[in-house]
Amino acid sequence: MSHGGTQAPHAEEQHGLTPRQYIGLGLALTVITIVELGASLWVDLGDWLIPVLIVLSAVKFIAVVAFFMHLYYEPQLLTRVFVGSFVLATGVLIALLALFWTDITDLLNGV
Amino acid sequence: MATAEHHVAHHSVTGIDNRKLLMWIFLGSECLFFGALISTYLIFKADIPAPPISFIEAHTHVENGHEVVTGWFPVDRVIDDVYVNEDGSFREVEFAGVLDIPITSQSTFVLLMSSVTMVLAVYGAQHGRLLSMKVWLLATILLGLIFLGYQVYEFRLFGSEGLTLETNQFGASFFVLTGFHGTHVFVGVLILTSLLLASFRRSGLGPEAGFHVETAGLYWHFVDIVWIVIFTIIYLIPA
Numbered sequence: 001m002s003h004g005g006t007q008a009p010h011a012e013e014q015h016g017l018t019p020r021q022y023i024g025l026g027l028a029l030t031v032i033t034i035v036e037l038g039a040s041l042w043v044d045l046g047d048w049l050i051p052v053l054i055v056l057s058a059v060k061f062i063a064v065v066a067f068f069m070h071l072y073y074e075p076q077l078l079t080r081v082f083v084g085s086f087v088l089a090t091g092v093l094i095a096l097l098a099l100f101w102t103d104i105t106d107l108l109n110g111v
Numbered sequence: 112m113a114t115a116e117h118h119v120a121h122h123s124v125t126g127i128d129n130r131k132l133l134m135w136i137f138l139g140s141e142c143l144f145f146g147a148l149i150s151t152y153l154i155f156k157a158d159i160p161a162p163p164i165s166f167i168e169a170h171t172h173v174e175n176g177h178e179v180v181t182g183w184f185p186v187d188r189v190i191d192d193v194y195v196n197e198d199g200s201f202r203e204v205e206f207a208g209v210l211d212i213p214i215t216s217q218s219t220f221v222l223l224m225s226s227v228t229m230v231l232a233v234y235g236a237q238h239g240r241l242l243s244m245k246v247w248l249l250a251t252i253l254l255g256l257i258f259l260g261y262q263v264y265e266f267r268l269f270g271s272e273g274l275t276l277e278t279n280q281f282g283a284s285f286f287v288l289t290g291f292h293g294t295h296v297f298v299g300v301l302i303l304t305s306l307l308l309a310s311f312r313r314s315g316l317g318p319e320a321g322f323h324v325e326t327a328g329l330y331w332h333f334v335d336i337v338w339i340v341i342f343t344i345i346y347l348i349p350a
Binding site for chain 1: 343
């Protein structure tokens with residue numbers, strides 16, 4: 001996510017978007033939220049619903065982290081710290097769900 | 112008040128201000144914290160026992176010719192289902208859950224806008240526009256309080272429907288997850304309020320105003336991205 005990849009000590013002082021761009025990004029995130037609502041409530045996407053919702057929320061997540069939190073402009077070490085933790089948390093989540101949802105399926109099947 | 116004023120010797124061997132590095136490590140640990148809570152919610156949500164017949168009988172009403180059961184079910188929409196009576200006969204009913212997406216969408220919008228006002232406050236602080244910083248900080252605090260108001264309203268509504276921490280595993284994991292998030296928002300409001308009050312001192316926030324507000328902003332934006340995940344998982348993805 002980092003912009004340059006070099007560790008510039010004072011890079012944070014000159015980075016970022018302009019206020020107008022921040023407001024534009026906020027509006028874009030609002031539009032994505034409305035699209036999420038539409039996909040969830042008013043449009044029948046069938047099996048595509050969950051992947052679409054996950055992708056849209058991931059776009060919002062990345063936009064906030066990259067631009068509002070300025071991680072895009074920060075040294076790579078900070079990106080590694082945060083993304084590494086996020087990947088670890090996601091891995092724990094997937095492992096737990098795989099473990100417990102298997103148990104639930106077994107129970108339902110009478111295993 | 113140029114931004115170059117906050118060049119204080121806080122840089123570590125990594126070349127990064129160690130306070131900022133610590134904040135990102137803290138946010139990384141928070142990822143694991145909320146990851147555990149979200150996992151728990153998803154596991155418990157999938158393993159909720161069917162409500163007892165007495166509950167069904169007490170919470171059923173006829174709506175447009177259909178029997179509708181309202182209650183603490185972890186859904187946001189009406190679900191057609193078949194219920195087995197005590198005598199073994201089948202009975203078609205509709206289950207209407209407690210989650211109210213339109214209301215929660217409003218609070219989601221409020222929190223999203225608070226991220227915009229927060230980043231504008233950071234911009235003001237980093238560019239020496241102190242009045243702008245104070246105005247946007249105040250706006251962020253107010254939006255945070257509005258979000259908390261929505262959460263209190265939702266919790267009270269769910270309580271009136273019979274869903275509490277003790278009702279079932281869904282209630283326990285839901286209230287713990289959203290409650291901890293709300294607590295984080297509250298702590299964020301306290302941090303921003305302390306910054307706003309400190310900015311009215313004669314010396315303001317000092318030469319490192321931009322850094323202080325930016326660090327508080329990191330915490331606030333993190334609270335926002337956690338809600339982005341919670342909103343999708345709890346409210347938008349169907350049961």
